Amino acid sequence: MLKKIYKIVIVPYTLFLLYLMFLGMGRFQYEENLLTLEPVFSTIKFIQGPNKMKDIVMIVLGNIIMFIPFGFLGWIFPDLKKLKPLIFSFISCIVIVEALQYFTRMGIFEVDDIILNTFGVYLGWEFCRIIEKRFNY
Template sequence: MNVKRTNWLAAILLTGYSALLIRFVVFKAVPTIAIGHMRIRFAGTHTGPSNLVPFKTIATQLAGRGNHLVAMVNLLGNIVLFLPLGFLAPLAFPIDTWRKAIVLGICSGLSCEVLEVVFRVGIFDVDDLLLNAFGVLLGFAVFALFEPKSRIPSRSSPQH
């Protein structure tokens, strides 16, 4: 398969996965209204205090306070769900450094957190953003392991 076709296919997969990610991360348990064949999802009001303190939620969950299953689903889910972005995005776009992968992770996590607040389906939690960015970074690490070294610049080559 040539490079342009791979980039095009990766862009389509990335777009589809991003839509699914928004559906499952932002609009998780939102009621549905059916009008004929059309289904519309509306959010109930889910508001509360935002967490702007890094590692506050993570530390609480790792310390074992609260429901352990919910804590593990939250921690691992916020990482694993964003992993494919770190793998697919470099196939579609020139994301060839870990710095660009971190920016992608922060921007994608921030987008989800802001959408939750705007649509009132969740609260802003900086820890979710950190976990999302870590997931994208892990996905990029997987990409870097399998991608030919000619596409990923070495430490000695100039970074853009």
């Protein structure tokens, strides 16, 4: 039953997430193409900056939590049940999305986003394994 619900919900969820990444949350088109290639340090600087704790939690944890559902993609695509193909496929897709944000100037290409999003997928994959073992999926 859970797998059927997942198969129905993941497509609209993905479209919603793409909306958030390009148009939602007060997004606007930057005047120039921006990229942040400094892994981890840019997130640390962001956390240490003058930002409100609510914003830090929403952005940093949001970049992880919002991608947890993609760790369950093996329920739709059996080849993605294994971690390595799942992570490789996801990184390929998220790099394309980040590049589209860069080229459309509707966001910033950020290496930290790729890292945090991928960590979310990994957590989802772990949760999927736990659910499958517990409920004999």
